[in-house]
Amino acid sequence: MAGGAREGGRSVTSKVLAILGAFDSAHQQLTLSDLARRSGVALSTAHRLVAELEAWQALSRTSDGRLRIGMRLWELGQLAPGRLQDMAHPWLQEVFASTGENVHLAVRDGLEVLYVDKVHGRRAVPIVSRTGGRLPMHPTGVGKALLAYEPDWFVQAYLARKLERPTPHTIIEPGRLARELASVRAQGYALTYEEMTLGTCSAAVPVLVDGRPVAALGIVIASRRARELHRLVEPLREAAEQIARAAREGSGGEGHGPGRA
Amino acid sequence: MAGGAREGGRSVTSKVLAILGAFDSAHQQLTLSDLARRSGVALSTAHRLVAELEAWQALSRTSDGRLRIGMRLWELGQLAPGRLQDMAHPWLQEVFASTGENVHLAVRDGLEVLYVDKVHGRRAVPIVSRTGGRLPMHPTGVGKALLAYEPDWFVQAYLARKLERPTPHTIIEPGRLARELASVRAQGYALTYEEMTLGTCSAAVPVLVDGRPVAALGIVIASRRARELHRLVEPLREAAEQIARAAREGSGGEGHGPGRA
DNA sequence: CCCTCGTCTTCCGCCCAGTGGAAGAACAGG
DNA sequence: CCTGTTCTTCCACTGGGCGGAAGACGAGGG
Numbered sequence: 001m002a003g004g005a006r007e008g009g010r011s012v013t014s015k016v017l018a019i020l021g022a023f024d025s026a027h028q029q030l031t032l033s034d035l036a037r038r039s040g041v042a043l044s045t046a047h048r049l050v051a052e053l054e055a056w057q058a059l060s061r062t063s064d065g066r067l068r069i070g071m072r073l074w075e076l077g078q079l080a081p082g083r084l085q086d087m088a089h090p091w092l093q094e095v096f097a098s099t100g101e102n103v104h105l106a107v108r109d110g111l112e113v114l115y116v117d118k119v120h121g122r123r124a125v126p127i128v129s130r131t132g133g134r135l136p137m138h139p140t141g142v143g144k145a146l147l148a149y150e151p152d153w154f155v156q157a158y159l160a161r162k163l164e165r166p167t168p169h170t171i172i173e174p175g176r177l178a179r180e181l182a183s184v185r186a187q188g189y190a191l192t193y194e195e196m197t198l199g200t201c202s203a204a205v206p207v208l209v210d211g212r213p214v215a216a217l218g219i220v221i222a223s224r225r226a227r228e229l230h231r232l233v234e235p236l237r238e239a240a241e242q243i244a245r246a247a248r249e250g251s252g253g254e255g256h257g258p259g260r261a
Numbered sequence: 262m263a264g265g266a267r268e269g270g271r272s273v274t275s276k277v278l279a280i281l282g283a284f285d286s287a288h289q290q291l292t293l294s295d296l297a298r299r300s301g302v303a304l305s306t307a308h309r310l311v312a313e314l315e316a317w318q319a320l321s322r323t324s325d326g327r328l329r330i331g332m333r334l335w336e337l338g339q340l341a342p343g344r345l346q347d348m349a350h351p352w353l354q355e356v357f358a359s360t361g362e363n364v365h366l367a368v369r370d371g372l373e374v375l376y377v378d379k380v381h382g383r384r385a386v387p388i389v390s391r392t393g394g395r396l397p398m399h400p401t402g403v404g405k406a407l408l409a410y411e412p413d414w415f416v417q418a419y420l421a422r423k424l425e426r427p428t429p430h431t432i433i434e435p436g437r438l439a440r441e442l443a444s445v446r447a448q449g450y451a452l453t454y455e456e457m458t459l460g461t462c463s464a465a466v467p468v469l470v471d472g473r474p475v476a477a478l479g480i481v482i483a484s485r486r487a488r489e490l491h492r493l494v495e496p497l498r499e500a501a502e503q504i505a506r507a508a509r510e511g512s513g514g515e516g517h518g519p520g521r522a
Numbered sequence: 523c524c525c526t527c528g529t530c531t532t533c534c535g536c537c538c539a540g541t542g543g544a545a546g547a548a549c550a551g552g
Numbered sequence: 553c554c555t556g557t558t559c560t561t562c563c564a565c566t567g568g569g570c571g572g573a574a575g576a577c578g579a580g581g582g
Contacts, residue, residue, distance in 0.1 A: 011568075012273035012540070013313045020273060020337060021317075028340050033558055042542050047560070052274045058284075060342070065559095075375070076281060077329040077338020079289050079392025081321070090383040097382075109332070119380075122351040123360075132339025213488040272539075273569070294529060303571050306530070326530095524582095525575080531576070547560070552553105 015041045016049055020058070020069075025133050029066040029261030039215075084215060085116050087246045091239040092119045098235050102220045104129055106142040108150070108213070111158060113143045116215075128197050130140050135196065138163055138177060139170045142216035144190035147232070148181040149206050149213035155181065169194040189233050194223050205230045205240045209247050217243070275303045277310055281319070281330075286394050290327040291454035345476060346377050348507045349468075352500040353380045356465045356480070359496050363481045365390055367403040369411070369474070372419060377476075389458050389481050397440060399424055400431045400457040402465030409445035410467050410474035416442065430455040452495050455484050464490045466501045470508050478504070 018039035022030060036046035050067065053059045057072035088105050095103045096119040104118040112134040129135065137143030137158065146154060154179070161173040166254065171177050184190045193201045204218035217240045219232050279300035291299065297307035311328065312425060314320045318333035349366050356364045357380040365379040373395040390396065398404030398419065408416060416439070424433040432438050445451045454462045465479035478501045480493050 011313060016274055017278055017313070017317045017319065023337065023340050025340065031558070043558090044542055044544095044560085044562095045540080048540085049274055052272060052278075056278045058278065061325055068342060068440055069337055071341055071370070071375075073334065073339035074338040074343070075393050076330055077335035078391070079284050079286065080332055080335035081329060082335070090381060093357070093380065093382050096354070114332075114336070119354065120351060121354050132336050219281065260477070292529075293531095304529090305531085305533095305571055305573095306569080309569085526581090528579090529577080530581105531574105533574085534570105534572105536570085537566095537568105540561105540567095541565085543563100545562085547558105547581105549558080550556090552555085 012049075015039070015045065016053070018066065019046060019049060019053070020073075023069055025130065026100075029062055029068045031066055034136050035067060044169070047191050056177065066260050082116075084243075084247060088217075088243045089117060089119075091246075092117060095119075095217070095235050095239045096121070099232055101232065102128075104139075104142070104218055104220075105215055106141075106218065107215045108146045108148070109134070110136070111137065111161075113137055113140055113146060113216070115142075128200055128202075133257070136166075138172070139166055139196040140218070141190050141192045141202035141220075142218040143183055144192065145204040145206045145216040145218070146213045148184035148190065149208065149211075166196055167194055167198050169198075171195065189237065191229055194227060199223055201226045201229060203232050203236060205233070205236045207240045207244050207247070214247065215243070216240075236243065273310075276300070276306065279312070280307060280310055280314070283333075284330055284393065290329045292327055295374075296328060308469070343377075343446055345472050345504075345508060349476070349478075349504045350378055350380075352504050353378060353478070355476070356380075356496050356500045357382070360480065360493055362493065365392075365403070365479055365481075366476055367401075367407070367479065368476045369398070369404075369407045370395070372398065372422075372478070374398055374401055374407065376403075389461055389463075397425050399433070400427055400453065401479070402451050402453045402463035402481070403479040404443065405445055405451035405453065406465040406467045406479070407474045408478040409442040409451065410469065410472075427457055428455055428459050430459075432456065439476065450498065452490055454487060462487045462490060463491050464497060466494070466497045468501045468505050470505050475508065476504070477501075 018041060019035060022035050022038035027038070032046060032050060033043065035050065036043040039046065041049070050059060054061070054070070057070040059067050060070040062068055085105065088239050092103045092105055092200050100121055100123070102118070104115055106113040106115045109112070115129045115131055115133050118129065118131050135143065137147045147158060159174040159177060164170075171180060189203060189205045191201070192202050199222060200220050201223045202218055202220045206213040207217060208214040217235060217236050217239045221228065269389070279302060280296060283299035288299070293308060293311060294304065296311065297304040300307065302310070307478060311320060315322070318331040320328050321331040323329055345368075346366065347520050349381075353364045353366055361382055361384070363379070363381045365376055367374040367376045369375070376390045376392055376394050376499060379390065379392050396404065398408045408419060420435040426433050432441060450464060450466045452462070452464050461481050462484045463479055463481045465477050467474040467478040468478060478497050480497060482489065
């Protein structure tokens, strides 16, 4: 082909998707060159495709000319499954109303937790998680709550890898983590103390439908108030129970959460 | 070309976008054939593109095989601008906490209002609006609050069209609507009584930054409780003022809302 | 049971849309 | 003025995309 060998035949669609996929929470705005580099698409090709995406509002530009995800994609994204989130939202609200803390809902996706909803007021928001964000499972409350109820083979596979260690308090020893998970199962809730972020600690409970952990409900507070965590478990547990009930009744098996294994 | 004339040369990208664009709140799940029809893409082409989109989780399938927007697009959508929404959320929360009603935040996009955030509890949710949803401006509280502060040429253009009439209470006479908007400006808030949906009424206030209506904050309740609306205006106004202040300080002109004219 | 109708999937040869290197423009520092 | 970076435009070549058609599948219905 003109200018050189076409690199092994990528479809146009794959290039468009690669361009979109170049954005993530750590790279919310990119220059055209960055975008081309990150997506592995030739600069001139990226230029053309980006123009088309921009015209459709799939991408937009910040005031300094960098590219971002556009409103149209946000709008489309709102049409994604989300049955569980919709049902759960009022209950998160309830927990927030009775505690005033940061409450969030997460599901497992692959080997990570994906935060699907979040309710927060104005006080002490250490921004540990953001809606649409991902974190590893073992250093987070919701992650431990979910992991503890996964089948054994899954947990084994999870523990077999080298685990990230965001803070010195993170538990990464397989044996110790396995024991921790056992106690989560025994108690019905998970606690963390500065395992993901220094300065914050959390409590979380799983949402169990037919014994399977479809989501987890968590709460995050400043670590100097760690003693209050126990007081917060009961409201969480109650809300999770209600959400589970609503999920059992509400949806007759419609695929509502993500579920890559 | 094989099979016949290529219809005027549409780019691959435009087809992909047409496929995504075929989904909207009234068509959240589609069969492949529907999708091909609605997007104007040949069936076999749609089949191939959809397969690629599905593999990337841009689309997913419901249990009965129909296609939906996938989790990956939801995730991407969460990276869209949203500065204003993020800042505003705690204040919506505050209004909800003090009133217990359905509170939502909307911006203008073209000739419609786009709902960008919503907080609701378990009681009386007539689901008038959904996050990511659009409604015409004149029958909604937030719409009137926004329209009242738009420049005159814009309002004229809006009124010049034939206006939809979702209920018999909807005001569609240009003269009457113009007078209504004048009184919104005078009072600083807008009220509606069953103008969008029978059985519900609403109050809304604009969020004004440098005199320009960047968003509107609204509340919806059952119409049998219409007398309580006045009581709800003050909390709304207060929250809107705080949001406006935060917006003025927080962002130095970054493009955060949509703004097609 | 076969037939019909609608939907989904696969196939295949043609050819134009897409491609990417290169050159040039625009801009920012130094 | 020069240098480095990013953005934009150009162009000749070609293989990925195209869509009609035919086949597979499934759900009624007679």
